[in-house]
Amino acid sequence: MTWGIALRLGVLLASFSVFAAILAGYYTFDSSRDRLQGRAERALMATTQVLARHMQAGFGTVARDTSFLASVAAQEPDRNRLAEIFRASLAAHPSYLQIRFISAWDYGLELVRIDRQGGVPVRIADEALQEKAHFPFVFEALALSAGEVYVSEFGINHEGSPGEEAVPVFNMASPVVQGGKVQGVVVVRVAAEPFLRNFDAALPTPYGFYLSNRWGDFLVHPDATQTFGFDRGQRILIQDSFAPVAALVEGRAQEAVLSRPGSDDDEARVFSFVRMPFGGEEEGRFMVVGLSQPLAAVQGEVLDLGRSILKILLVLSLVGVVLAAGVSRVVTQPLQAMVAAAQAFSKGLAHGALPVHRKDEVGELARSFHDMEQQISRQITELNASRDAMAHLAHHDALTGLPNRRMFEQRLAQALELSRRSGRDCALLFVDLDDFKAINDTRGHAVGDLVLQAVARVILGAVRQADTVARLAGDEFTVLCENVDSEEAALQIVAKLEQAFAPPLDIEGQPFPVRASIGVSLFPRDAQDAHTLLASADAAMYRVKQSHRRSV
Numbered sequence: 001m002t003w004g005i006a007l008r009l010g011v012l013l014a015s016f017s018v019f020a021a022i023l024a025g026y027y028t029f030d031s032s033r034d035r036l037q038g039r040a041e042r043a044l045m046a047t048t049q050v051l052a053r054h055m056q057a058g059f060g061t062v063a064r065d066t067s068f069l070a071s072v073a074a075q076e077p078d079r080n081r082l083a084e085i086f087r088a089s090l091a092a093h094p095s096y097l098q099i100r101f102i103s104a105w106d107y108g109l110e111l112v113r114i115d116r117q118g119g120v121p122v123r124i125a126d127e128a129l130q131e132k133a134h135f136p137f138v139f140e141a142l143a144l145s146a147g148e149v150y151v152s153e154f155g156i157n158h159e160g161s162p163g164e165e166a167v168p169v170f171n172m173a174s175p176v177v178q179g180g181k182v183q184g185v186v187v188v189r190v191a192a193e194p195f196l197r198n199f200d201a202a203l204p205t206p207y208g209f210y211l212s213n214r215w216g217d218f219l220v221h222p223d224a225t226q227t228f229g230f231d232r233g234q235r236i237l238i239q240d241s242f243a244p245v246a247a248l249v250e251g252r253a254q255e256a257v258l259s260r261p262g263s264d265d266d267e268a269r270v271f272s273f274v275r276m277p278f279g280g281e282e283e284g285r286f287m288v289v290g291l292s293q294p295l296a297a298v299q300g301e302v303l304d305l306g307r308s309i310l311k312i313l314l315v316l317s318l319v320g321v322v323l324a325a326g327v328s329r330v331v332t333q334p335l336q337a338m339v340a341a342a343q344a345f346s347k348g349l350a351h352g353a354l355p356v357h358r359k360d361e362v363g364e365l366a367r368s369f370h371d372m373e374q375q376i377s378r379q380i381t382e383l384n385a386s387r388d389a390m391a392h393l394a395h396h397d398a399l400t401g402l403p404n405r406r407m408f409e410q411r412l413a414q415a416l417e418l419s420r421r422s423g424r425d426c427a428l429l430f431v432d433l434d435d436f437k438a439i440n441d442t443r444g445h446a447v448g449d450l451v452l453q454a455v456a457r458v459i460l461g462a463v464r465q466a467d468t469v470a471r472l473a474g475d476e477f478t479v480l481c482e483n484v485d486s487e488e489a490a491l492q493i494v495a496k497l498e499q500a501f502a503p504p505l506d507i508e509g510q511p512f513p514v515r516a517s518i519g520v521s522l523f524p525r526d527a528q529d530a531h532t533l534l535a536s537a538d539a540a541m542y543r544v545k546q547s548h549r550r551s552v
């Protein structure tokens with residue numbers, strides 16, 4: 001395949017348009033990807049913030065329940081009726097594990113206690129009630145005013161009665177105030193798992209949920225073995241797993257977003273964490289709430305965008321290639337027309353119209369080609385003419401226009417060959433003017449020329465058109481007559497010639513007598529070849545000339 005201009009131009013334009021489409025596509029994708037990823041990260045952060053607020057609201061609900069039950073305990077002297085209210089509340093809230101009224105006296109003796117046993121609220125008998133004054137939720141809540149609530153940290157419940165399962169819990173406690181005196185506290189123990197399930201259950205599966213206390217210990221983690229490490233004597237801290245979260249734990253930031261590349265165990269994910277205030281405002285306690293989402297989900301839109309851009313890119317590239325082919329065709333078509341014209345011209349063939357009327361460079365090229373073509377045609381015509389003239393000159397005598405010696409010898413050779421084949425004779429006449437030198441000497445060379453031209457006319461007029469009359473040199477002329485069947489016929493021709501020379505020539509309107517000596521030889525009778533035949537005729541002519549001299 002040859003790389004013509006059309007192909008090169010087409011490939012160049014197509015490559016350029018494909019390259020431009022790829023570049024535009026890449027930059028669109030790149031900037032949109034960053035924007036989309038940023039938006040997805042912001043959306044994850046917003047979800048985390050909403051989740052944290054829901055959790056705060058959830059804690060607030062438990063706190064209101066606790067302070068309500070404390071106010072009920074302050075107004076209800078009948079412990080049996082208080083127990084019924086506690087039981088009803090426990091039944092209404094599946095995440096509540098236990099509700100107790102603990103006395104401010106008797107070392108924090110439990111006065112009323114309802115436990116959830118096997119999913120059913122059960123009142124604990126008076127003899128099984130215990131002293132709890134040493135627990136923070138008792139002595140911290142006793143220091144509060146009516147309506148205020150103490151929230152404990154999350155922990156594993158080891159306080160329980162034998163057989164009670166050790167599960168993650170937190171306690172809320174509110175003082176029972178009668179007549180301005182704190183009589184005890186109402187403590188609501190909440191199972192962390194069902195409580196938190198209220199919030200994370202609404203999240204779609206690919207979300208991962210994280211929760212840590214204010215020191216960073218994991219309380220909730222997709223991998224349950226990571227939680228409540230402190231309860232087993234080890235610290236598994238959120239800031240160790242996610243370094244940027246240290247700023248939240250240390251109070252230097254309120255939120256953090258990070259992404260983590262995929263590994264053999266887990267796919268690539270993006271994480272967002274917020275600091276959630278927890279407990280009383282003046283305490284400054286907090287928890288860290290986090291969510292994670294597979295990067296693939298975050299990047300889903302990015303991939304969709306990439307696919308759309310790829311499709312647009314393909315279509316654009318295709319359009320670019322088609323346009324490039326069209327443009328290269330439009331640009332190179334006139335050039336190809338000129339190439340075809342040049343090829344046709346070089347072979348001497350006709351060609352179609354050239355785009356000479358265009359105003360651009362192609363038009364200029366076409367006009368130049370047209371001019372050049374005209375010029376070459378003219379020069380070729382002139383060359384042909386001068387070649388013809390040269391060829392004529394090479395074979396003819398310039399003065400008389402008769403065939404010269406070279407041509408005569410060719411004709412003679414051909415004639416002899418024909419004669420040999422046909423068996424018919426040829427006659428060769430040798431004509432030489434008598435005393436021509438004297439004409440030159442006395443009348444001048446120019447007159448001599450006129451005489452020679454007149455002699456040529458005389459000879460031509462005397463013989464047949466088929467005969468060849470030639471001037472060999474000076475005043476020597478020859479006549480070749482083919483198909484002469486006898487010596488008589490040859491002598492007749494000689495006689496005819498002698499007759500023709502009898503009247504004087506007409507030189508510039510003046511009579512001008514000349515005499516010619518004519519010798520003749522016959523082929524094949526007198527000679528077997530051209531040279532000998534000519535010599536024989538010459539000899540015969542010479543004999544005639546001698547006789548003329550003698551007669552004079």
Ligand SMILES: Nc1nc2c(ncn2[C@@H]2O[C@H](COP(=O)(O)OP(=O)(O)OP(=O)(O)O)[C@@H](O)[C@H]2O)c(=O)[nH]1
Pocket residue numbers: 399432433434435436437438440444445446447448449452473474475
């Ligand atoms: N004017 C003219 N003279 C020519 C030309 N060619 C040859 N001559 C002359 O022709 C003359 C021929 O001389 P010769 O061969 O002696 O012939 P001649 O004078 O006729 O003598 P004879 O043949 O013996 O009668 C010479 O003087 C040449 O110079 C020509 O083209 N023009």
